[in-house]
Structures are given as structure tokens and as C-alpha cells.
Amino acid sequence: MAFSVFKRPARLTKLQIWVGKCLAHLLIxxxxxxxxxxxxxxxLGADPVQSLLDFTGQHAIHLLLFxxxxxxxxxxxxxxxxxxxxRMLGVYTFVYxxxxxxxxxxxxxxxxxxxxGSELVKRPYISVGFAALLILLALAVTSFNTLRKKMGKSWQSLHNWVYVAVVLALLHFSWSQKTIWAEPIFYWLAAFIILLxxxxxxxxxRKQRQRRRKPA
Incomplete structure (x- = not known):
């Protein structure tokens, strides 16, 4: 049962949801x-390309975790x-x-x-990041309700790959920083808390499935 300090669940009206989405679009x-x-x-300073890489990469992780x-x-x-x-935030994660x-x-x-092609092959952290991007692409393309209905149970199996994407994205970030300490460790801790x-x-x-499989 979900914890609530209210007697009834707080519901958002269609207008409130629409306004919230508009504000999120404007902000993101x-x-x-x-x-x-x-x-x-x-x-953006002396190295604008690096500034853009830092901004888009870190905010992609922020959106993914959120x-x-x-x-x-x-x-x-x-x-x-x-x-x-x-769904909206998931698509924006892919966009970033x-x-x-x-x-x-x-x-x-x-x-x-x-x-x-050489960079993708020779630099593992780029290969890992590209793999995360491909997963996010698949999730974004199949995030719409029409495809969700057509895919049936396989939709959830595909979207469970988001957890792999989190690990790959954090590996990419840590590898690019050449350390797991300093800034990357906070992202790993946040991901662990969220996924725990x-x-x-x-x-x-899994334990319940194992119990059901045991003979009486």
C-alpha cells in the first residue's frame, strides 16, 4: 500500500498535467x-565543444535518473x-x-x-556510451501507446533494458572522467538508491518463482 499523509490520493486535473508538461518542455x-x-x-568559454559535451551528457544522466x-x-x-x-522525460533523455x-x-x-568508426572500436568508453544511446533509441521509439499495445508483454521486457542503459551511461561517464571517484561516485550512489x-x-x-517450482 502506498504511503500517504492524506485520506485520499491527490489527483492532478487534465489542465494541471497539461500545464506541467508545457513547463517541462519549456525548461528542458x-x-x-x-x-x-x-x-x-x-x-561558453575557451572550449565550447567540451562545454556542450559536458552539459548534454550530464543532463542526459540527470533526466534518466529522474x-x-x-x-x-x-x-x-x-x-x-x-x-x-x-514517457516525456524518457524521450527527452534520449534527445539529450x-x-x-x-x-x-x-x-x-x-x-x-x-x-x-575508429573511435567506436578503439575507445571502449565511447563504445559503451554508444550502446547506451542505442538502448535509449529503442525505448524512445517504442514509448508510445500504439506500439506498447502492439508489442504486448514484450514491451516490458524491452523497457527493462533501461537499467542496462543506466549502468552503461555511468560507465561511459566514469571512464570519460578517468575515475569513479569525485563526481561520478555521486551518480553511482544515486543510481544505487533509486534502483535498490x-x-x-x-x-x-525470483525466490517466489523458485518456491513454486519446488515439488510439494
Whole structure:
């Protein structure tokens, strides 16, 4: 039973959900556009490409972790309607990750395709990050209700790959920083705290399946 300090669940009206989504679009999309405008205006310091890479990469992780927070927040707080924002934030996670990768191949490697292929093969942290991007692409494409209905039970199996994407994204970030300490460790701790209830649930479900399989 979800914890609630209220006698009744707090519900959001359609207008409140719509206004909340509009504000989220303005904030998330606006921040991304503004950062690139600043970059093209040469207002991001001595290394604007690195500033864009840092901004898009770290905020992709922020959005990914926040998206994973929405299910437990909807479950354990009075407002279950928070889950209505999950698809939107998940798609924006992919958008930021794509902007991160696009910045790298457009401005850092300047669309040098042989070099891009070489980087993907020779630099493991780039391969790991690219794998995370492909997972996020698959999740974003299949996030819409029409595809969800068509896919049936396989939809949930596919979207469980978001947990793999979290690990790969944090590996990519830690590898790029050349350390797991300092800033990356806080991301790992946040991910562990967010995923801990899911891991506990998975372990309980596994034990229950094992008990059912045992002969009476």
C-alpha cells in the first residue's frame, strides 16, 4: 500500500498535467536550445565543444535518473499521476543523449567517418556510451501507446533494458572522467538508491518463482 499523509490520493486535473508538461518542455528543451545558442555565439568559454559535451551528457544522466524516480514517487506519494510525465522525460533523455553524441561527431570529429568508426572500436568508453544511446533509441521509439499495445508483454521486457542503459551511461561517464571517484561516485550512489527497491523486488519475485517450482 502506498504511503500517504492524506485520506485520499491527490489527483492532478487534465489542465494541471497539461500545464506541467508545457513547463517541462519549456525548461528542458529551452535549456538545450539556449546552451547551443551560447555555444554558437562563442559564450561558453575557451572550449565550447567540451562545454556542450559536458552539459548534454550530464543532463542526459540527470533526466534518466529522474525518469526512474517517477515510478517509486508515484507509488509512495499521494500523487500517482506523476507517472504521466515518465514517457516525456524518457524521450527527452534520449534527445539529450543524441545531442551529446551529435556534438561529438559533428564538432569534435567533424564528420570524419573513418575516424568515427575508429573511435567506436578503439575507445571502449565511447563504445559503451554508444550502446547506451542505442538502448535509449529503442525505448524512445517504442514509448508510445500504439506500439506498447502492439508489442504486448514484450514491451516490458524491452523497457527493462533501461537499467542496462543506466549502468552503461555511468560507465561511459566514469571512464570519460578517468575515475569513479569525485563526481561520478555521486551518480553511482544515486543510481544505487533509486534502483535498490527494484533489485529487492526482483529478488523477492525470483525466490517466489523458485518456491513454486519446488515439488510439494
Amino acid at each position: 528543451a529551452g535549456a538545450l536550445v539556449w546552451q547551443f545558442v551560447q555555444g554558437f555565439s562563442d559564450n 525518469t526512474l524516480c517517477l515510478a517509486p514517487l508515484a507509488r509512495f506519494t499521494p500523487c500517482g499521476d506523476l507517472i504521466r510525465y515518465r 543523449a543524441l545531442a551529446h553524441f551529435s556534438t561529438y561527431i559533428l564538432f569534435e570529429l567533424q564528420l570524419n567517418w573513418p575516424l568515427i 527497491p527494484r533489485m529487492q523486488y526482483a529478488l523477492r519475485a
